[in-house]
Amino acid sequence: MHVLIVGGGVVGLACAHALADRGAEVTVCEAGTLGGGSTGRAAGGIRTQFSTRVNVELSLASVPVWESFADDFGVDIDYRRSGYLFLARSEETAAAFRENVAMQTDAGAPSRVLSPAEATEYLPELRTESFVAATFSAADGVADPHSAVQGYSDAVRVAGVDVRTKTPVTDLARVGDDGLDDGATETAAATAADFGGWRAETPDGPIDADAVVVAAGAWSGRVAALAGVDLPLAPRRRQIAVVEPEGDLPADAPLTIDLDTGAYFRPEREGTAIVGGHFSESDPDADPDRFDESMDLEWAVEATERADDAAAYFGPETRIRNGWAGLYAVTPDHHAILDEVAPGLVVAAGFSGHGFQHAPATGEAVADLCLGEDVCGVDVSALSLDRFESGEMLRERNVA
Numbered sequence: 001m002h003v004l005i006v007g008g009g010v011v012g013l014a015c016a017h018a019l020a021d022r023g024a025e026v027t028v029c030e031a032g033t034l035g036g037g038s039t040g041r042a043a044g045g046i047r048t049q050f051s052t053r054v055n056v057e058l059s060l061a062s063v064p065v066w067e068s069f070a071d072d073f074g075v076d077i078d079y080r081r082s083g084y085l086f087l088a089r090s091e092e093t094a095a096a097f098r099e100n101v102a103m104q105t106d107a108g109a110p111s112r113v114l115s116p117a118e119a120t121e122y123l124p125e126l127r128t129e130s131f132v133a134a135t136f137s138a139a140d141g142v143a144d145p146h147s148a149v150q151g152y153s154d155a156v157r158v159a160g161v162d163v164r165t166k167t168p169v170t171d172l173a174r175v176g177d178d179g180l181d182d183g184a185t186e187t188a189a190a191t192a193a194d195f196g197g198w199r200a201e202t203p204d205g206p207i208d209a210d211a212v213v214v215a216a217g218a219w220s221g222r223v224a225a226l227a228g229v230d231l232p233l234a235p236r237r238r239q240i241a242v243v244e245p246e247g248d249l250p251a252d253a254p255l256t257i258d259l260d261t262g263a264y265f266r267p268e269r270e271g272t273a274i275v276g277g278h279f280s281e282s283d284p285d286a287d288p289d290r291f292d293e294s295m296d297l298e299w300a301v302e303a304t305e306r307a308d309d310a311a312a313y314f315g316p317e318t319r320i321r322n323g324w325a326g327l328y329a330v331t332p333d334h335h336a337i338l339d340e341v342a343p344g345l346v347v348a349a350g351f352s353g354h355g356f357q358h359a360p361a362t363g364e365a366v367a368d369l370c371l372g373e374d375v376c377g378v379d380v381s382a383l384s385l386d387r388f389e390s391g392e393m394l395r396e397r398n399v400a
């Protein structure tokens, strides 16, 4: 079984790792450099506090991999289990928190509902008067996405995966199948009789595979379109600022999300902090090949002020050091598409801002889909593409 993975971000590499581990022959084609897409721009947050079971289960299946990553992959990913703290300003949000925590604990996550006063145990300078409730999970934390890419890429190379960087897939045609055969050459069609899979075109020549995995992040809509498949996936620009807080944000403070405003922050290295969030009503689709990768200063000032509204670390003396922008690949219900969308064509995309943390479990789920196995242990059938047509969409409320 030869599987071609399109995209060398953390998701594509985790898929390559799981597939190679189960004995498949794997090729990864990456248009640029490994981790050079959204993965290298992520905040590194890892949390079990989602509002749907499938997201919680993907997290619970991924967390053990992050925990033992240094031992298993030989790369220190700076994994810090400092928790996530969600904050509610309204009773409506607090009620949703209670429902979420009941579901999360039922699934096995150690989340708890806290009063604002109780939450100061984790975030001493929390502006308790602004909030009505909080939730905290000690299973949550952060890790460094760059190091995770390093660990996965070292491991897949050792496992014999053919990793080709600077190798964009420019066309995809199913061969030996009258339905989607439009791009196939005569030679491809002949080869199809032997293997009945896919032919990918690249600048270095074609690659034949039994299955193709679309793990191209915000580019996945374009890649799937090469195979004639439409994905409801919008690339949306999101920013991060690195700041020097005015107050002493403890190094072990949780990643804190003020859910009613969408602002979030967490400690970074050497006394700095990361602040983020999307605050504008307008949220146009971005062109993944041509979006502004720099941070807007005005946005950074707003993000810092909103962080200060939640906790008294980010007053007017806070210095904005630097920042960047990257892309979320957003689906209409803020859940990934994990599905075999056409014979031998598996999509692992649309993580809507949480694909870094879900990469380990995604790799196993994708290997199951490619190999017809049932190893992952997470039922990802709710993440099928046809949910958008059948109206069985999910709803993830914990989005920042």
Ligand SMILES: Cc1cc2nc3c(=O)[nH]c(=O)nc-3n(C[C@H](O)[C@H](O)[C@H](O)COP(=O)(O)OP(=O)(O)OC[C@H]3O[C@@H](n4cnc5c(N)ncnc54)[C@H](O)[C@@H]3O)c2cc1C
Binding pocket: 006, 007, 008, 009, 010, 011, 012, 029, 030, 031, 032, 033, 034, 035, 036, 037, 038, 039, 040, 041, 042, 043, 044, 045, 046, 167, 168, 169, 170, 215, 216, 217, 218, 219, 223, 238, 239, 240, 325, 326, 327, 328, 329, 348, 349, 351, 352, 353, 354, 355, 356, 357, 358
């Ligand atoms: C500001 C920001 C903060 C975030 N914070 C978090 C967080 O705290 N926690 C979390 O879990 N997630 C977070 N995310 C989301 C996370 O970054 C993504 O969900 C995750 O990185 C997706 O990984 P990926 O491998 O699918 O995509 P990518 O890392 O984007 O990789 C896709 C790759 O496909 C390649 N590609 C594209 N087209 C082709 C082609 N035709 N042929 C070959 N290769 C191609 C691209 O070059 C790219 O390298 C954040 C994202 C942003 C932007």
